[in-house]
Amino acid sequence: xxxxxxxxxxxxxxxxxxxxxxxxxxxxxxxxxxxxxxxxxxxxxxxxxxxxxxxxxxxxxxxxxxxxxxxxxxxxxxxxxxxxxxxxxxxxxxxxxxxxxxxxxxxxxxxxxxxxxxxxxxxxxxxxxxxxxxxxxxxxxxxxxxxxxxxxxxxxxxxxxxxxxxxxxxxxxxxxxxxxxxxxxxxxxxxxxxxxxxxxxxxxxxxxxxxxxxxxxxxxxxxxxxxxxxxxxxxxxxxxxxxxxxxxxxxxxxxxxxxxxxxxxxxxxxxxxxxxxxxxxxxxxxxxxxxxxxxxxxxxxxxxxxxxxxxxxxxxxxxxxxxxxxxxxxxxxxxxxxxxxxxxxxxxxxxxxxxxxxxxxxxxxxxxxxxxxxxxxxxxxxxxxxxxxxxxxxxxxxxxxxxxxxxxxxxxxxxxxxxxxxxxxxxxxxxxxxxxxxxxxxxxxxxxxxxxxxxxxxxxxxxxxxxxxxxxxxxxxxxxxxxxxxxxxxxxxxxxxxxxxxxxxxxxxx
Amino acid sequence: xxxxxxxxxxxxxxxxxxxxxxxxxxxxxxxxxxxxxxxxxxxxxxxxxxxxxxxxxxxxxxxxxxxxxxxxxxxxxxxxxxxxxxxxxxxxxxxxxxxxxxxxxxxxxxxxxxxxxxxxxxxxxxxxxxxxxxxxxxxxxxxxxxxxxxxxxxxxxxxxxxxxxxxxxxxxxxxxxxxxxxxxxxxxxxxxxxxxxxxxxxxxxxxxxxxxxxxxxxxxxxxxxxxxxxxxxxxxxxxxxxxxxxxxxxxxxxxxxxxxxxxxxxxxxxxxxxxxxxxxxxxxxxxxxxxxxxxxxxxxxxxxxxxxxxxxxxxx
Numbered sequence: 001x002x003x004x005x006x007x008x009x010x011x012x013x014x015x016x017x018x019x020x021x022x023x024x025x026x027x028x029x030x031x032x033x034x035x036x037x038x039x040x041x042x043x044x045x046x047x048x049x050x051x052x053x054x055x056x057x058x059x060x061x062x063x064x065x066x067x068x069x070x071x072x073x074x075x076x077x078x079x080x081x082x083x084x085x086x087x088x089x090x091x092x093x094x095x096x097x098x099x100x101x102x103x104x105x106x107x108x109x110x111x112x113x114x115x116x117x118x119x120x121x122x123x124x125x126x127x128x129x130x131x132x133x134x135x136x137x138x139x140x141x142x143x144x145x146x147x148x149x150x151x152x153x154x155x156x157x158x159x160x161x162x163x164x165x166x167x168x169x170x171x172x173x174x175x176x177x178x179x180x181x182x183x184x185x186x187x188x189x190x191x192x193x194x195x196x197x198x199x200x201x202x203x204x205x206x207x208x209x210x211x212x213x214x215x216x217x218x219x220x221x222x223x224x225x226x227x228x229x230x231x232x233x234x235x236x237x238x239x240x241x242x243x244x245x246x247x248x249x250x251x252x253x254x255x256x257x258x259x260x261x262x263x264x265x266x267x268x269x270x271x272x273x274x275x276x277x278x279x280x281x282x283x284x285x286x287x288x289x290x291x292x293x294x295x296x297x298x299x300x301x302x303x304x305x306x307x308x309x310x311x312x313x314x315x316x317x318x319x320x321x322x323x324x325x326x327x328x329x330x331x332x333x334x335x336x337x338x339x340x341x342x343x344x345x346x347x348x349x350x351x352x353x354x355x356x357x358x359x360x361x362x363x364x365x366x367x368x369x370x371x372x373x374x375x376x377x378x379x380x381x382x383x384x385x386x387x388x389x390x391x392x393x394x395x396x397x398x399x400x401x402x403x404x405x406x407x408x409x410x411x412x413x414x415x416x417x418x419x420x421x422x423x424x425x426x427x428x429x430x431x432x433x434x435x436x437x438x439x440x441x442x443x444x445x446x447x448x449x450x451x452x453x454x455x456x457x458x459x460x461x462x463x464x465x466x467x468x469x470x471x472x473x474x475x476x477x478x479x480x481x482x483x484x485x486x487x488x489x490x491x492x493x494x495x496x497x498x499x500x501x502x503x504x505x506x507x508x509x510x
Numbered sequence: 511x512x513x514x515x516x517x518x519x520x521x522x523x524x525x526x527x528x529x530x531x532x533x534x535x536x537x538x539x540x541x542x543x544x545x546x547x548x549x550x551x552x553x554x555x556x557x558x559x560x561x562x563x564x565x566x567x568x569x570x571x572x573x574x575x576x577x578x579x580x581x582x583x584x585x586x587x588x589x590x591x592x593x594x595x596x597x598x599x600x601x602x603x604x605x606x607x608x609x610x611x612x613x614x615x616x617x618x619x620x621x622x623x624x625x626x627x628x629x630x631x632x633x634x635x636x637x638x639x640x641x642x643x644x645x646x647x648x649x650x651x652x653x654x655x656x657x658x659x660x661x662x663x664x665x666x667x668x669x670x671x672x673x674x675x676x677x678x679x680x681x682x683x684x685x686x687x688x689x690x691x692x693x694x695x696x697x698x699x700x701x702x703x704x705x706x707x708x709x710x711x712x713x714x715x716x717x718x719x720x721x722x723x724x725x726x727x728x729x730x731x732x733x734x735x736x737x738x739x740x741x742x743x744x745x746x747x748x749x750x751x752x753x754x755x756x757x758x759x760x761x762x763x764x765x766x767x768x769x770x771x772x773x774x775x776x777x778x779x780x781x782x783x784x785x786x787x788x789x790x791x792x793x794x795x796x797x798x799x800x801x802x803x804x805x806x807x808x809x810x811x812x813x814x815x816x817x818x819x820x821x822x823x824x825x826x
Contacts, residue, residue, distance in 0.1 A: 332527055381628045383573075384635035434600075434637070443698075492532055494525040499514045504722055504787050505521045 006490055010483035017479030030473050040073065041114040041214045042279040043252065047262070049270035051102035057082075057266040059097040059108060064254045067211070070114040078109035092258040106267070113279065114214075114252065125234050128205040134197060143181045148202050158204055158231040163243035165199060166227070170241060192225040192240045205230040207257035209237060214250040216278040221271065223254050303472060311472075316349065318471040319462040321481050323348055326458045328488050335495030338451040339431050346421045347451070348458035356459060360452065362402065363425075367448065369398050370429035371436075378433070392426040522792030524783060529759075533797065537676070537758025538779050545755045546777035549648060550594045555754050561747065562773045564590075564651040564765075571646045573634055576627050582649055590653075591626070593633040594646040599694040601638030603629055604652060604666070616665050616693045653773060656766040658739065661731035662686050662702070666693030667765055670706070670744065670772075673781055673793065674760045675800050677752035677810070679745045679817035682706040683788040684713060684738070689728045695763075697784045702726060704733050705789030708818050711741025717787050744772045745814035751777055753810070796820060 024030045051057055065088070066072070077084055082097040097108055136144055151164035169181075169191075196206035210223040226247060228235040237247045247253075264270040303314050323345040330336045338344055351359035373394045377387055399422065406412075428451070436444040461467070471477055494502075518525075524533075545551055556563045567589055568582035583589050587608060593601040603626070604616040612620040630647045632638070639645040652667075659668040666687030673681045683703045687693045690700030697703045702723065704716040716723050716733040725732055738744065748762040751774060761781025764772045786792050799820070807813050 335526070381631075383631055384637050440700075490531060492525070492528040492530075494515065494518060494523075495527060498523075498525045499518065501720060502518055502521075502523050502525075502787060503514065504717065504720070504790065505518055505523055505792065 003490065006486060010487050013479045013483040013486070017476045017483070020476040021474040024474060032470075039116055040279045041070075041116070041252070042277045043112050043114060043212065043214070044275045044277075045110045046273045046275065047097075047108040047110075047264070047270070048273070049106055049264055049267035051104065051106050051267050053103065054101070055266035057097075057099045057102055057106075058264070059095075059267075060260065060263045061095045061097075061108075061110060061272065062210075062255050062258060062260050062262065063093040063095050063110065064112065064211075064252070065093045067114070067253045070116060070252060072112060073115050074111075074113040076111050078111070080106075080108075082108060092255050092260070094260055125230075128207075128230050130203050130205055131200040133203060134200050136201070140181055144198055144201050147181070147198070152202070158229055159236050159238070159245060161202065162199055162204060162206070162227070162229045162238055163245070166195060166238060166240060166243035169195060169198070170243075192227050195227050195240060199229065207235070209247075209253055210255040210258075211247075211251050211253040212274055212276060213248055214252050214276050216276070218276045220274040220276075223274070224251075228256075303475060315468060315472050316352070318475055318478065319468060320345060320349075321478050321485075322467060322471070323458040323462050325481055325485055325488075326461050327454055328485055330454045330457065332488060332491060333495060335497030336450040336454060337447050338454050339428050339435075339447055340424075340451075343424055343428060344451050344454035344458055346424045347455035348462060350421060351455065351459040352463065356456065359459070360456065363452065363455075365402065366395065366398055366425055367429055367432065370395055370425065371433055373398075374429055374433045388426060388430055391429055392422065395422050395426050395429065518792075522794035522796075523786055524792060524794045524797065526783065528794070529780075529783060533675070533759040534780060538760075539756070542756050543779050546757065546760075546779045547597075548594050549592065549596070549776055550646060552755070552777055553648075553650075556751075556774055559750070559754055561750055561754060562770065564653055564767075564773050564775065567649045567651065569594075569646055569648055570630055570634065573631060576630050576634070579627060579630060579649075580623060586651075588652040589649050590651070591630065591633070592648050592650070593638040594648055595636075595639035595643070596633075596645075597638070599696040599699065601629075601633055602694065604693060606652070618665070653765045653767050653775075654769065656739065656768050658736060658766070659684070659686065661729055662704075662726045662733050662736070664688050664693070664726070664728040666691070666695060669695045669763045669765045669775055670738065671781065671785060672745065672748040672762045672764065673785060674748050674752050674762055675797055676758050676803070676806055677749055678800055678806065678813045678820070679708070679748050680796050680800065680820075681785050681789055681791070681793055682708060682745075682748075683785045684736075686716075686726060686733070688718070688726070697782065697788075702733065703784055703788035704736075705785075705791070706738065708745075708821055711738040711744075712736065713738070715788065715790050717784065720784070720787060722790075739766070740771055742811075742814055742818075745817060746811045747772050747774060749810040749813040749817070752813075755779075 025032055045061060047059055047061060049057075049059075059082075063086070077095070079097055082099045085096045085098075087094045087096065095110060147165065147168055151161050151168065155161040155164050192208045196208065199206045206227055206229045209226045209228055211226070212220055212223060225240055227238045227240050229238060230236075236245060238245055262272045303311060306314065324342065327338070327342060327344055331338065331341075347359075347363065354362060370391065374391050377390055377394075382390065428448070432444050432448050435447060545555065550569060553563050553566055567586060568578075570576060570579065570582075588606050590605070591603040596602065605613045605621075605626075606616050607614045609620060612622055613626060615621055633645055633647040636643050636645050655663070655667050662668070663686050668684055668686045670682060670684050672679050683705050685695040685697060686702040686704065687695050688700050688702055692699070695701050697717075700719065702716050702718045705714040706712065707714055713734050713736045716726075718727055724734070744764055744766075747764060751762045752758075752760060755777055757777075757779055759779075759781075761778035763775040763778065765775050767773050807816060
């Protein structure tokens, strides 16, 4: 009866936990694991320069505005104490940074997180005004006319006409009659612009598109230029190098038909650097924002709705039951003896900060030194609580000492020793020295290494990033963990170590 | 590995998990634990119901009373100091005699009064108690154990541990101190455990550190074949303790005093499982059988007899 009750309870807990998780996956669309997440691009523009003394600094940087084919998930500026103003008009957006005085090297950052989204609303193309034929310089007029005529003969429509023009301009170096034009035109920065200027001679509307190819771990020192021509219905993109049509895949448009460029006043050695990287973590936000769009409110009550620093606390906290499950398993199924029931979990939590190898080393160091000091204090015949307090004080001093020595040696990870739970360490030292006295060093080492083993296994289990993600995105899975713990609570079979303990039976019985 | 598992099952060995889940959790009410965890209460209860225990010389309950220590023991040449809430034999100090103004401990060390008072202070502050709560120190009669065990003990008092389930003694072993156990009679501290045939009270196999042995590791004397005197009386005494504490699954530690006969030393609500190795016999089948019994004899003597006969092959 009692067993049935337990099985039923465990079954219901599993059902509720897994059911809720299934609902979240199937209906809301939460990804099941971190690797299933969609691509997110992290694009960063870094402006660096050396400030000139005694002159005000003004930095202007064009910013992307709703790039077609992408949704903007996040955007931020890192600009220290610079004044920041963002200006937006029909042409695009611009960031203005300003500071009255600065010294030495300075860096300003703009970061945008993009999610590839084909559905992202595209602005309908507005038919442009057909340009007037510009007034070309007298010496160039015949050359341009000839070029356009030639292109007209070899083409059928606007796009192919523009392609011929681009091809001719790119091949201009080998044609003597175009050399003069080339001299006028050939500056990469304005090549695209001059192409538009020449095409205007045939009354073809054109504009310049600037942007970045999104590739993981790429750096660019400038935006890439493309020419767009209007064929009567829509804008067609053309490569200014070879006239090929279409934008490259993963091309993120930064500016459209916007002449403003990065500029800076009051500084030297200025440069702008664009960095592209692929990121994954933020995708859960996509599901969140999407579910809100679709009218599910469950996500609003999830852990993701908490402030970020509280979220981080829960990311750790939600792993603790898994650690507890490991302790139950190691103690009741394997039969490893530890100091204190859940002391290994606390040590494991400390390992998260110190990293495993350092954690174990520092743990051994502190406990070893603590035992020596405890042995000394033993001679003074102190009462229990004052003695514990004395050992605690010494443990704190030890930890501080270890931090300082590690820092001087340049081992920065050693500093994280401060995160060890000192009270737990003190109790461990006290109990270990008692066990040492009463049951001998062998038993004491057995128990301390048992504790350490369980802590390491607990740490490894708690540090599996898939689990971290799963329990954070689906906290209801803890009900399943609870069910397993409950079932283990009624396990009355042998422990693994008991097979060894009772081995005499295996040998002597028939 | 599965071979061992199978043979353990076949031998009916009770594992730690089964002991906890099927016997301790089911038959031992938590509220009764203080009766056995507190040796002082056990002693009062036992005295009240006429169960023989070592005489209590005095109790030190607060730090201030430590000064009264020498007054308490002024009439006694030898005595034992133990914590009321000690577990696993920790914190027990046996004084076998005096030399000049010092006290001789059972391991031969000479202690000053200062040393003993420090030990008592440690007991009072809860060093040896479960969970570290403040404790009391008991000073009591030192058992002069039966010469029967002289050859197989090394400085200390051998005792007889009996598992009593629903008032029926199911298994016994004698625990012999060794040099390793420092005169203590706890198996995990290095004492020798020798199984006892329930019917005859004769020692059978012995284990030491979970290894089967024939001779005592320190004295070299053969352990098996010793016949324990007053065997039925001893089992009856153990069975009586069931009523005393009301615990269904109980470990009773009895010592044989050379003049006073069997004395109950302490009770244990979570007795260990090594007794099975010492007897080379698993308890599981016997325990399950007793669990199914509908009628248990009312008198302790009858229960002791039942315990002695239940094990015969035709009963199994």
